[in-house]
Amino acid sequence: MPGCEHCLIEFPEYEARRDGKGRAFCCNGCLAVFRFINDEGLSSFYDKRDWDAPGLPRPGVPEEIDVTPYMESVREKPAVSEMSEMSEMSAVSEINKVLEADIYLDGIRCASCVWLVERVLKKTEGVVSARVNYATHRARIRWDPEATGLEPLLMRIYSTGYIPKPYSQSEAQRLRRAEGRDLLVRFGTAAFLSSQLMIYSVALYAGYFQGMEPRTYLALETIAMLLCLPVVFYSGMPIFRSAVAGLGRMHFNMDSLIAIGAGSAFIYSVYGLFTGGKVFFDTAAMIITLILLGRYIESSAKGKAAETMDRLAELVPREATIVVETDTPGSDETRRRVPVETLRVGDMVEVVPGEKFPVDGTVERGESEADESLLTGESLPVFKGRGAHVTGGSQNLYGSVVVRASRVGRDTVLSGIIRAVEDAQAAKPRIQGMADRVVGVFVPIVLVLAAATTTGYYLSGVSFANAVMTGISVLVIACPCSLGLATPLAQLVYTMMASSKGLLIKSGESAELASRIVHVVFDKTGTLTTGSLSLEGFLTLPGGL
Incomplete structure (x- = not known):
């Protein structure tokens, strides 16, 4: 059998589509893509592609990774x-x-x-x-x-x-936003089509009880299937893809329960459509729609919480003015703007009033005051003269100073604060450890229970349709999304809310231990102030004074 010039799939000779040079293609689509690639001068694609198996290349374990x-x-x-x-x-x-x-x-x-x-x-x-x-x-x-x-x-x-x-912070932010947009489009598609599907489902349910002509009944069922198809195969595709990947490695995740539940309802409904049985397209569509709604709410919560980390990272300026000594006659040094990532220990950096210090270091020239409330909670400015230490992220207020960098990049105090907050998010409290252990065995147990329920109901004389729907109910209701997601999301939100208010959470167990707090000790009065001055009133003195 010939093989397709584009996708390499083998097919019978009588199905071949050939171009003017006798090359065989499995379909008109491959022929059109082949012509487009060659017309655009991209024919080297076929020489450089690194897959030789039929169909689309599948991601797997690469032979080597550039680290x-x-x-x-x-x-x-x-x-x-x-x-x-x-x-x-x-x-x-x-x-x-x-x-x-x-x-x-x-x-x-x-x-x-x-x-x-x-x-x-x-x-x-x-x-x-x-x-x-x-x-x-x-x-x-x-x-x-x-x-x-x-x-x-x-x-x-x-x-x-x-x-x-x-x-990286920027890459994570970009991927997070892309994921949120994709999830919103998939949920919007599912919600719109499911709402239309429910209209026809109500008519079908009315027909069950009051009677309906077979032709009308078949037409409504067909429309319901057509509305359900995009919900299952587009909106729900990430769920099914994740479930298939997990099952291929004998790892059952939460998507396995959702995919089996919605997939079983859809397949049985298609079977019922052609055999005259009952259909449950609305069940398959609503399962996926409600799951996507929950995931979109979850994604929004994660996005809002992660914005606090982004605000912390943005406290350090993107560029800095570096001072470089030169041999040019009449000029001892030059200044140029460079990305903060290029700074090294020992570099001389000039910071003008209103700018934030890009590095940790010591003042070499000039005098000023710095706002260090980010680190100390003290609202009063701190004087900075020659030899004084400055902290990256704090703000230079009044005078220009030249600072010699002692810590840059990930070694600065601010970067340490960001890592401490991230560690607090990642650290697992005791309740999270218990949830993780339960999730690891819960999904296989639910699958076994659902299969046993379906078999038991069917053997007891219940119709096959009702037995299948009962098993699907077990899968959907038992989905441990709240068990597996509630604890990490709660921990994320509370650490981010604390960070936005200037509180640094260093342990994932702090929320559990907070319920046992009896006394709170503050180390200095500045911590208890609002940090902003306001006019409280006027005092008028007698004219003789």
Whole structure:
């Protein structure tokens, strides 16, 4: 049999579509795409493509990974701090150095996804700890560089079905917004079509009780199926894709319950349409619509909470004025604007009034006052003269100063604050650990119960349609979305709300322990002030004074 020149699929000779040069194609679509690629001068595509199997290339585990884009987030951590987080390592004393990296995970859908990635990574030789932040999809991995490397860890993530990407605030923000837009379009499509579908479903239900002509009945059922098709195969496609990927690796997630429930209702309804039985297209469509509604609300909550982290990151200016000594006659130094990412320890940076300090450092020239309320809570400006320490993110108020950088980038105090907030989000309180353990076994148990329910009802004499719908009810009602998502979302929102009010949460267990607080001790009176001056009243003195 000939093979298609474009997609490589083999097909019978009588189905071939041939161009003027005798090349065979499986369909007119492949022929049109082939002509378009060649007409646009892109024929080298066929020489450079790296797949030779029929159909579309499927993402899998690559043979090798370029770790260069990930190296920016790799940093060294003290080995002694890992004592409480050891997973598979036997003794901290055997580790001379620990490396840490932040990686963005594409494809995280629920708490069981987080559980799977963490479990796989922690069972990898050399991994000290692995935490996945469900809200931001960021994985923070710590490992012994003498036992493993970054590339094997990325391979392990690929093997679970999720795609690792270099993590950065801007990239995470872009991906978060793209995900939100896609989710909104899918939910809007499902909501509009489901609302139309319910109109026809009401008519069908009326026909069950009051009678309806078969031709009218068939027409309404056909319209219901056509309205349900986009909901299932477009709006619900990410759910089905996630479920299939999980089942292929024998990992059952929450999407498995939703996909099996909605898919079973749709398939049985199509069967009923052609055999004269009952149809439940409205059930399949509403399951997906309501799930997408919940996920859109969840995505909005995550987006609003993550904005606080973005505001913290934006406290550091994007550019800085660097002072460079020159050999030009009549000029000892020059100034130029450079991105903050290019600054190095020892660089001289000029900060004018109104600007924020881009680095931590010491004042070399000039005098000014700085607003450090971000760090100390004190509203009064702090005098800065030669030799005084300044903190990145604080604001220069009155005079121009030249600062010698002592800490830049991820080593600044502000970056440490941001990491502390992120760690508080990723840290799992006791209740979250219990939820994760339950989610790991809950989905397979629910699948078994649903199958047993359907079989039991059918064997007891109930009609097959009612038995199937009862099993679907078990799948949908038992979906542990609230169990798996409520705790991480609550933790995310409360840490972000605290951060926006100037409170730094350093532990994921603080919310649980807060209910037992009896006394609160403040270290200085400045913490209790509003930080802004206001006119309270007028005092008029006698004229003789």
